[in-house]
Amino acid sequence: MSESTITRHTINESRLAQLPLAVDHETWLRWLEGRIDPTWRLGEWDAENWFFDGDPEREGSMVTRCAVQRCGVKLEGESLCTTCLKAWRGSGLALEVFAVQHAPRRTKILPGTEAEGCLVARGAASCARPAICRGLCRSHYSLLRLHQARDSSLSLDVWLAAGQDPYPADQGRCAVPRCDQQPDLRDGLCRYHHGLYLREGHEASALEWAATAHPHLTAGQFSMLPLRPLVRAELLYAVQRRDASGDRILPRMLRRLIREVKHHEHLVGLGPDQLSPIKGNSNDLDSHRRDIVHWLQVGYEEMTGADPTRRLIWDFRNLDLRGSTRSKHRRTHGGRADFTAISQTWLRDLAMERCRTFTTSTKILEILTAVEVASRALEATTDGGHQIRDLGPQHLDAITQAFRNWTHPDGQPRSTTRRYVGLDAVFALVDFGRRSRMMKDVTDAFLRDPEAHRLQLDPPAREEVGKAIPEGVIAQLDQNLAQLECNAKYPDMAEDHQRLMIRTLYIVLRDTGRRPREVCALRTNCVGFDHDGPVLIWDNTKAGRKRRHLPIPSETAESIAAWRAVRDTLFTGDPRDDYLFPSGTPERIDPHYRPASLTRSLRLWVDGMPHLLSDANDARGDRIPFDRLKVYPYAFRHSYAQRHADAGVQIDVLCELMDHRSISTTQGYYRVNQKRKREAIRTLSMQVTDRHGDPAPTASGTAYEMRSVAAPFGNCIEPSNVKAGGGSCPIRFQCSGCGFYRPDPSYLPVIEDHIRSLKADRETAAAMDVDIYVLRNLDDQIDSYRHVLGAMKENLDALPYEEQQEVEQAGILLRRLRAGSGGRTQLPLTIKTRTHTP
Numbered sequence: 001m002s003e004s005t006i007t008r009h010t011i012n013e014s015r016l017a018q019l020p021l022a023v024d025h026e027t028w029l030r031w032l033e034g035r036i037d038p039t040w041r042l043g044e045w046d047a048e049n050w051f052f053d054g055d056p057e058r059e060g061s062m063v064t065r066c067a068v069q070r071c072g073v074k075l076e077g078e079s080l081c082t083t084c085l086k087a088w089r090g091s092g093l094a095l096e097v098f099a100v101q102h103a104p105r106r107t108k109i110l111p112g113t114e115a116e117g118c119l120v121a122r123g124a125a126s127c128a129r130p131a132i133c134r135g136l137c138r139s140h141y142s143l144l145r146l147h148q149a150r151d152s153s154l155s156l157d158v159w160l161a162a163g164q165d166p167y168p169a170d171q172g173r174c175a176v177p178r179c180d181q182q183p184d185l186r187d188g189l190c191r192y193h194h195g196l197y198l199r200e201g202h203e204a205s206a207l208e209w210a211a212t213a214h215p216h217l218t219a220g221q222f223s224m225l226p227l228r229p230l231v232r233a234e235l236l237y238a239v240q241r242r243d244a245s246g247d248r249i250l251p252r253m254l255r256r257l258i259r260e261v262k263h264h265e266h267l268v269g270l271g272p273d274q275l276s277p278i279k280g281n282s283n284d285l286d287s288h289r290r291d292i293v294h295w296l297q298v299g300y301e302e303m304t305g306a307d308p309t310r311r312l313i314w315d316f317r318n319l320d321l322r323g324s325t326r327s328k329h330r331r332t333h334g335g336r337a338d339f340t341a342i343s344q345t346w347l348r349d350l351a352m353e354r355c356r357t358f359t360t361s362t363k364i365l366e367i368l369t370a371v372e373v374a375s376r377a378l379e380a381t382t383d384g385g386h387q388i389r390d391l392g393p394q395h396l397d398a399i400t401q402a403f404r405n406w407t408h409p410d411g412q413p414r415s416t417t418r419r420y421v422g423l424d425a426v427f428a429l430v431d432f433g434r435r436s437r438m439m440k441d442v443t444d445a446f447l448r449d450p451e452a453h454r455l456q457l458d459p460p461a462r463e464e465v466g467k468a469i470p471e472g473v474i475a476q477l478d479q480n481l482a483q484l485e486c487n488a489k490y491p492d493m494a495e496d497h498q499r500l501m502i503r504t505l506y507i508v509l510r511d512t513g514r515r516p517r518e519v520c521a522l523r524t525n526c527v528g529f530d531h532d533g534p535v536l537i538w539d540n541t542k543a544g545r546k547r548r549h550l551p552i553p554s555e556t557a558e559s560i561a562a563w564r565a566v567r568d569t570l571f572t573g574d575p576r577d578d579y580l581f582p583s584g585t586p587e588r589i590d591p592h593y594r595p596a597s598l599t600r601s602l603r604l605w606v607d608g609m610p611h612l613l614s615d616a617n618d619a620r621g622d623r624i625p626f627d628r629l630k631v632y633p634y635a636f637r638h639s640y641a642q643r644h645a646d647a648g649v650q651i652d653v654l655c656e657l658m659d660h661r662s663i664s665t666t667q668g669y670y671r672v673n674q675k676r677k678r679e680a681i682r683t684l685s686m687q688v689t690d691r692h693g694d695p696a697p698t699a700s701g702t703a704y705e706m707r708s709v710a711a712p713f714g715n716c717i718e719p720s721n722v723k724a725g726g727g728s729c730p731i732r733f734q735c736s737g738c739g740f741y742r743p744d745p746s747y748l749p750v751i752e753d754h755i756r757s758l759k760a761d762r763e764t765a766a767a768m769d770v771d772i773y774v775l776r777n778l779d780d781q782i783d784s785y786r787h788v789l790g791a792m793k794e795n796l797d798a799l800p801y802e803e804q805q806e807v808e809q810a811g812i813l814l815r816r817l818r819a820g821s822g823g824r825t826q827l828p829l830t831i832k833t834r835t836h837t838p
Helices: 005-016 025-033 082-091 095-101 138-150 156-161 191-200 206-210 229-244 251-260 283-304 345-355 361-379 393-404 416-435 471-479 495-512 516-520 554-567 595-607 635-646 651-658 663-667 674-685 701-706 719-723 745-767 772-797 801-821
Strands: 051-053 221-223 313-315 336-338 527-530 533-540 545-551 613-617 623-625 709-711 714-716
Touching (some): 025 229, 025 283, 082 095, 191 206, 229 251, 229 283, 251 283, 283 313, 345 416, 361 393, 361 416, 393 416, 471 613, 471 635, 495 516, 495 554, 495 635, 516 533, 516 595, 527 554, 533 554, 635 651, 651 663, 745 772, 772 801
Antiparallel strands (some): 051 221, 527 533, 533 545, 613 623
């Protein structure tokens, strides 16, 4: 597709924003100087000499020391210096032992550092000049070489024993600021800086050059002195803003950047590549470059009063935004909204105007993503959709079709909800344009047709297997639980405690079926007890229902108690103390463990397993691998529902366990494969009996379904009742006395439950002194159901073991299907009051 003129114009506009600005140097410098913090990092930053020397002992410092106790060399993030690292690799010792035992030997003197004194001495007086070779200063070493040229057999020890005159210490220090070495040359520079001065070939005198030179820099140090005054102020302002935002400052990255910008007159208005050409692949360098460009742009716009939302690329740190509606704080992390991908000017302006009304970056990104889809769809039309007055139904058709076909970058279709929300957001944006008069030239031909311009997505296939993780896969996960690690930052918590926390979190997620956020937000006192055992006390944050109670297995309660014993020893003194699974740092929006961290931990854990097999087999009979992407936190809620549905739990009970208001919502959490359903019906159709317990198999599974209706305690084949869907039976709940009653083994649990209920009703009736016919009717029903139950069990016992297992699994499947029909209706008991005549 060829690039339109509007698209090229849009791209050119975005490039113009990165060209150098016409900067008023004096005004800009005064503004920067007024906002530079003179107290920044006291003890590390020397403002007079523009020199930074990181302190390893300072909390939060990026500078460390070598782990070898007798070394102490400053480093930037590494654990061992180069010398100690080489020695450790050849020692064969554990690092902990090596760090205590090793005594490093320094055979080289680093440039700009003080060397040991010269070996020449006479009496109590020693030569004060630094040694440069064989333990001698430059003058004495030259004298030794002169004597050895006359006498080749002369050794150093003999020469020293002959007695030599020591030299006194040179007066003063090197002319370079912060260089503490003695000058041993006539230009006032130490040997290191003298050589550096000669190599750089400056025309200025040595003293003039020294005024803007830096000392020899080691780990944790950088100097801005070589930069121009304006560039110094710009760089220091940006570094201070980066430090205040919580991002790391790495001196080695700044040393590299200072070398690159040494010849710039100013930095504001430059792009990252103009600031420093890309060399290698360093994320830290890229981060520093982007931040310097960003904070200088922010400062310049603040000085000039420019509106950052007038540019085509918005940096969220420039705007007064929250990350999401849940966040209470202003967003400080990076992120941007790029409007250059919208090729239609009217649509881009409309999106930018609408986004200016939002208070969260999440909302901006959601609408921007949807508008980009619409923009690409319009660009594919004949005229590209660039002129408002030419917009018509063909453009609306293109937008609608684009959302019907909207996929992820990997080709997988977007969720139905995401497509619905995206399309509605685009049409809502068009309505906003009409109301705000930004689309005053649009015609009525661009009005949305509610019928034609909707998604109309095909319903999901009936063979869908659902989102529940099969129990066999969960068993494999449990076998690998020891490999589950906490992949979140907990600087104050021991690693074994982190492991116990994340594994307990997984157990609670697996066994309770609560939503991931609800599990992460459990309070420390989340386990209680009633007369039936332990219960989980949790908050349904989605529906706003607090302190809900859920029965849980005793093993789950024991796992929580084991973690709670450790959790009670971890005090933080902030709101995190109230939560069973706290966040790693107090700066988090939520003081509890983040669901995103839970998702990441599960993903890394599952991806690291060598094998994860499904229940299905391939053509050779081997189990095929399970799709690991289907293991995510919310899937365990579906597994919880599926597990209980498979066990025959009635839908109203399961609805209460899931804490849903509607049974239809609960029904969406479990699935039954149609092929398995047909196989189950075919299996049980051969085990149907009549009310006397005699076999009455149906001819086929189709006949089983078409000629019967599910009554409370078995199928019914009475035609009028079948036609009415089971709603026209005159002897309701007394199925065992009806000639049309056709039970099968899938009803065994409910028949047993009904017998127990009838017994309880009989005891209640007997205690109420009812007429004898009431008791007789209850006794007859109990005997009748017992007879049917016994006959079916006897028939099952006569089957081979494999067939018994097949019938049992088929029964479980059909009970799950019938769970949606509601719970058991209680038999109304009519009480006749006796009257006594005198």
